[in-house]
Every structure is written in C-alpha cells, then in structure tokens.
Amino acid sequence: MATIERYLACGHVVVGTSVPGFSSVQRALVRLDRSRDVRARVPSLLLALSMAAETDLVATLPARVVRASGLPLTTRPLPFEVEPFTLHAAFHPRTTTDPRHRRIRESLFSKPAARGRSRISRRPSG
Numbered sequence: 001m002a003t004i005e006r007y008l009a010c011g012h013v014v015v016g017t018s019v020p021g022f023s024s025v026q027r028a029l030v031r032l033d034r035s036r037d038v039r040a041r042v043p044s045l046l047l048a049l050s051m052a053a054e055t056d057l058v059a060t061l062p063a064r065v066v067r068a069s070g071l072p073l074t075t076r077p078l079p080f081e082v083e084p085f086t087l088h089a090a091f092h093p094r095t096t097t098d099p100r101h102r103r104i105r106e107s108l109f110s111k112p113a114a115r116g117r118s119r120i121s122r123r124p125s126g
Contacts, residue, residue, distance in 0.1 A: 004034065004079040010058040011039040013051040024082040025060050032080060049073070068107035 016022060029035055039057060042048050045065055052059035053071040063075040089108060095101040 004032070007058070007079050008034060008036050010037070011056065012036045013040040013042060013048050013055075013057040013059045014038050015042055015045055015048045015059075015061075017041075024085050025078075028080050028082045064108060068104045 014023070014025075040051060042051065045061060046069075048059040048061060049066065049069045049071055051057055052061075053073055060078065066073050066075050089105065091101065091105070
C-alpha cells in the first residue's frame, strides 16, 4: 500500500493543463494542503502512459486505461480519495476497424467503472 509521502516523493507526469485545481487529483491534493513534483505535462493519456512506461515518472491515471494500454505498468490505489470523473474517448473514424484500437475501446467501455469511482461516457462525438 502506498503512503501519501511515498506518492509525493515521486516525480510525476500529468495530463493536461497547469491550471490549479483542474484535475480531481490536484483538487484532492489542495484539500490535503499537499503538492506533487510535476516534472512533465503532456496533452494526452497515451503520452503519459508512454512516459510512465519508459521513465521513472509516475502517472496518476484510471486503472482501466493502464490495463487497456497493454504496457508493462503496475497500478496501485491512490493513498487519498479523489472525486469521481468522466473519461471521454475521441478517435478518428479511420480507426473504427483497426483491431488494436477496437480492443482498447472495448476494454475501456465494456466493464463497469472500478468501485463506482469513475464514470465513462460512450457517447459518439461529431
């Protein structure tokens, strides 16, 4: 079991903006009056997964996304509670029939969210 001290001692790669309080993890850490050592910001989950797999950085991501990636990564529960969130997936129509892409989409959307702590929207866009 990870402790918050061990979690915060790691270097982190985060997805998205640097706007304070934007993510559920950032909001939880603010409530705890703590902060993490963000060493990289990337625009997508895929890049965060790759960086976590290829470096010593930690990426805080939904476990089902990590499992669906097929990358050699280990998941652990967070040592603090975060708010539920919605995971959205967008993809180009040309990937609709790609078997690897389909496997990832099915893995993400076929099972109920882990312990009810996240919701996944399957609504098509565009």
